[in-house]
Amino acid sequence: MPNDIQDPAEPPMGKNRVEFSANYLKREKTVSNNSTDDNCLVVKGLNLFYAKTKQALIDVNLKIPRKRVTAFIGPSGCGKSSLLRCFNRMNDLIDDCVIKGKIYLDEEDIYAKKVDVADLRRRVGMVFQKPNPFPKSVYENVAYGLRIQGINSKRVLDEVVENSLISAALWGEVKDRLHDNALGLSGGQQQRLVIARTIAVEPEVLLLDEPASALDPISTLKIEELINQLKESYTILIVTHNMQQAARVSDYTAFMHMGNMVEYDQTDTLFTNPSLKQTEDYITGRYG
Amino acid sequence: MTPTVKNHSHHISRQFNADLEEVKKHMLEMGGLVEKQLQDAINAIADADSALGSRVIEQDSIVDAMEVSIDEECNLILARRQPAASDLRLVLAIIKTVRDLERIGDEASKIAKSGVKLSERGEFPNGVAEFRQLGNRVKKMVNMALDAFTRYDTESALSIAMEDSDVDNEYSSAMRSAINLMTDNPDLISKVLNLLWAFRALERIGDHAKNICEHVVYLVAGTDIRHEDLATVATKMRPTSD
Numbered sequence: 001m002p003n004d005i006q007d008p009a010e011p012p013m014g015k016n017r018v019e020f021s022a023n024y025l026k027r028e029k030t031v032s033n034n035s036t037d038d039n040c041l042v043v044k045g046l047n048l049f050y051a052k053t054k055q056a057l058i059d060v061n062l063k064i065p066r067k068r069v070t071a072f073i074g075p076s077g078c079g080k081s082s083l084l085r086c087f088n089r090m091n092d093l094i095d096d097c098v099i100k101g102k103i104y105l106d107e108e109d110i111y112a113k114k115v116d117v118a119d120l121r122r123r124v125g126m127v128f129q130k131p132n133p134f135p136k137s138v139y140e141n142v143a144y145g146l147r148i149q150g151i152n153s154k155r156v157l158d159e160v161v162e163n164s165l166i167s168a169a170l171w172g173e174v175k176d177r178l179h180d181n182a183l184g185l186s187g188g189q190q191q192r193l194v195i196a197r198t199i200a201v202e203p204e205v206l207l208l209d210e211p212a213s214a215l216d217p218i219s220t221l222k223i224e225e226l227i228n229q230l231k232e233s234y235t236i237l238i239v240t241h242n243m244q245q246a247a248r249v250s251d252y253t254a255f256m257h258m259g260n261m262v263e264y265d266q267t268d269t270l271f272t273n274p275s276l277k278q279t280e281d282y283i284t285g286r287y288g
Numbered sequence: 289m290t291p292t293v294k295n296h297s298h299h300i301s302r303q304f305n306a307d308l309e310e311v312k313k314h315m316l317e318m319g320g321l322v323e324k325q326l327q328d329a330i331n332a333i334a335d336a337d338s339a340l341g342s343r344v345i346e347q348d349s350i351v352d353a354m355e356v357s358i359d360e361e362c363n364l365i366l367a368r369r370q371p372a373a374s375d376l377r378l379v380l381a382i383i384k385t386v387r388d389l390e391r392i393g394d395e396a397s398k399i400a401k402s403g404v405k406l407s408e409r410g411e412f413p414n415g416v417a418e419f420r421q422l423g424n425r426v427k428k429m430v431n432m433a434l435d436a437f438t439r440y441d442t443e444s445a446l447s448i449a450m451e452d453s454d455v456d457n458e459y460s461s462a463m464r465s466a467i468n469l470m471t472d473n474p475d476l477i478s479k480v481l482n483l484l485w486a487f488r489a490l491e492r493i494g495d496h497a498k499n500i501c502e503h504v505v506y507l508v509a510g511t512d513i514r515h516e517d518l519a520t521v522a523t524k525m526r527p528t529s530d
Contacts, residue, residue: 244370271372273510280291283372286298 040066040205040235041087046101048082048091048259056082058259060101064252069227069236071250071267073243075282079259080239084207087237088124089117105205125198129210131190133182133197138165138174141182141193145201160200167233168196169226188219192226199234206230208238212245224249243283247271255279290508291374293440304369308378311361315382315389318354319434322389322396323427325351326493329396330423332403333486334416341407344400351393358386374507381507385437388496388503392430395489395496399423402486406479414469415462415483419490422458426490429455429497436501440508442525449501450518455494462487 041064048057057079064070072080082091089110091097103110110120122145133141140147142161151157161178165171170192174185182193191211198206208227212220227236227249240246246253247267254264255274263270263279274280281287297305325344332341362383365371371379429448436445466484470477505513505525513521 243372247372272376274373277295280373281298284375285300285304286295287300 038066039063040106041237042102042104042107043083043086044102044104046083046086046099046103048079048086048100049098050094051096052098056259057086060259060261062254062261062264064235064237066235067231067233068251069231069238069249070252070254071246072237072239072254072256073241073246073282074256074262076241077258078256080254080256081209083256084126084209084237084239087205087207088121088126090126092117122201123203124205124207125201125203126207126209127191127194127198127211129213131187131194131214133185133190133193135181135183137179138182138185138193139178142196142200144197149201164196164200165193167199167230168192169222169229170196186219188215188222191215191219191223195223195226195230199230203234205235205237208236210239210241213241220245243271255282257282291378291440293438296374296378296440301369304375307361307365307369308375311358311365311382312378314354314358314361315386316434316438318351318358318386318389319430321347321354322351322393323431323434325393325396326399326423326427326430329399329403330420330427332400333406333483334420334423336403336407338404338407341400341403345397345404348393348397351390355386355390359383362386374510377507377510381437381503384503385500388499392493392496395493398489399486402482402489405482409479415465415480415487418458418462418465419483419486422455422462422487422490425451425458426455426493426497429494430500433497433500433504436504437507440504442505442508445501445504445508446518446522446525449498450522452494452498455491459487459491 043060043062043064046057046060047055049055060079060083072084074080085091086099086103087105087110091099099111105120105124109115110124134144136144139161142164143157146157146160162171162175165174170189173189174180174193182190185193191214195206195211212223215223224245227238230236231251238246238250250267252264253267253270255262255270255278257278263274263276265275270279271283274283297309299305299308325347328340329344331337332344362379365379369375429451432444432448436442436448463484466480466487470480499514502512502514505511505521509525
C-alpha cells in the first residue's frame with residue numbers, strides 16, 4: 001500500500017501537536033497500537049462523477065481501521081453519502097455514475113471484475129435513514145438473508161434470528177411477537193430490526209447512513225448504545241448530520257467538504273482541537 | 289487550528305456570539321475587580337490603612353458572587369450550545385480562570401486581614417518596602433495574564449507564567465529574613481508573622497496568575513501545559529505559535 005493515504009493514527013496535520021506535549025504522545029501511542037496495522041477498508045485516489053460533469057468525490061484517500069467506528073461529517077452535498085455508498089457498490093445502481101480509483105476490503109479490490117456484488121453487499125451491510133423492514137413478520141425479516149442463501153433449517157434460522165435480535169438489542173421487546181408484522185413496530189424498533197437483519201448474514205462492515213435522524217431522542221440513544229456494542233464485532237462507518245452524535249459514537253471522524261476529504265483524525269482530537277480552520281468553522285457553527 | 293480574538297465571534301448564531309462575548313466580558317470585569325482588591329490590600333499594608341483593609345474584606349463577597357454567576361452563565365452555554373473545539377476550550381478556560389480569580393480574591397482578603405491587624409498594632413516591622421515591591425510585581429502578573437487572555441497571546445502568557453519562579457524565590461528570601469528578624473527580636477514575632485502571611489498570600493497569587501496563563505495556552509493552542517516544564521514548552525511552542 002502506498003504511504004500517502006491518510007491514516008487516522010498518524011494525522012499529517014497533527015504532527016506539531018504530537019511533538020508538542022508528552023500527554024499527546026501517550027495518547028497517540030495507545031491508539032496506534034490497535035489501529036495502524038489492521039485496516040479494514042483502504043480508499044485510494046477515489047474520484048466519483050455523476051453524469052460526467054458533476055464530480056462528487058475528489059481524490060479521496062483514507063484507511064478505515066477494523067472494529068472501530070468511523071464517522072463522516074460535512075454539509076449536505078459534501079459527498080459523504082456518495083462515499084459511503086461506494087463501499088458496497090450501491091452507486092453501481094445509478095446510471096452514468098463513474099468511479100475512478102480503488103477501494104480495498106481486506107486488501108481485495110472491491111471494484112475488480114471478479115467480485116460478486118451480491119456477496120460484497122452481504123459482507124458490507126447497509127442501514128438507511130428511514131427504517132425499511134419488509135412487510136413480513138419480525139422473524140422473516142431477520143431470516144430473509146439466510147433464506148435467500150438457501151438456508152431453511154428451522155433450527156439454524158431460530159438460532160440466527162434470536163442471536164441477531166439479541167445483538168441488535170431488540171430481543172427483549174419482540175420475543176413474544178416474532179410472528180407479528182414488522183411494520184407494527186415503532187420507528188426505533190424497526191431501525192434496530194433492520195440492523196438485526198443486516199447482521200444476521202454476518203457482515204464484516206456496517207454502513208449506517210443517518211441511522212438515527214428519523215428517530216426520537218431515546219430511540220437515538222438506543223441506536224448509539226447499539227453501535228457501541230456492535231463495534232466489538234464489526235467495522236462501522238456512519239454518516240451523520242448530528243455532530244454531537246459523531247463525537248459520542250465514533251473513534252475516528254472524517255470531515256468532508258465539496259467532495260474533498262478535509263480532515264481525518266481521532267474523534268477526540270477533531271472535536272476538541274481540529275488542525276484546520278475549515279473543520280473548526282464547521283464543527284463550531286461558524287461561517288469561516 | 290488556532291483561534292484568534294477576531295474569528296472567535298463568527299458564529300452563524302448571533303446569539304451564541306453574544307453569549308460568549310458576554311461571559312468573556314463578565315470574566316474580565318471580575319478580573320478588574322480582583323486586581324483592584326489586590327491593589328487595595330497591598331496598600332492597606334504598605335500605607336497602614338486599616339479602613340482600606342476592612343473594605344477589601346467586605347468586598348470579597350462581591351468577587352464570590354461574580355464567580356457563581358459566571359459559572360452559571362457557562363453552565364447555560366454548555367447545556368444550550370454543546371460548544372466544540374475552540375468554543376469548548378474558551379468556556380472551560382473561563383470556568384477555570386474564574387476559579388483562579390476567586391482564589392486571588394481570597395488571598396487579597398487575607399492580605400487585607402494582615403494589614404488590618406498590623407495597623408491596629410501600630411508600628412510595622414521591616415520588610416514593608418519589599419512587600420510593596422513583590423506585591424506590585426504579582427499584581428502586574430495578574431494584570432498581564434488577563435491581558436494575554438483578552439488578546440489570545442500565548443507568547444506573553446508563557447513569559448508571565450515563567451515569572452512565577454522568581455516570585456517563589458523572593459518569597460523564600462522574605463521568609464529567611466523574617467526568620468532572622470524573629471530570632472533577633474522575639475517580641476516582634478506576631479507582627480512579623482502577620483507580614484509573612486501576607487507574603488505567602490502574594491506567592492499564592494503568583495501561582496494563580498500562572499494558572500491563568502496556562503488556561504490561555506490551553507484555549508489558544510489546545511494543549512494542556514499544566515505540570516510541564518515551561519522552558520521546554522516554550523521551545524516547543526515557538527515554531528507552531530504563528
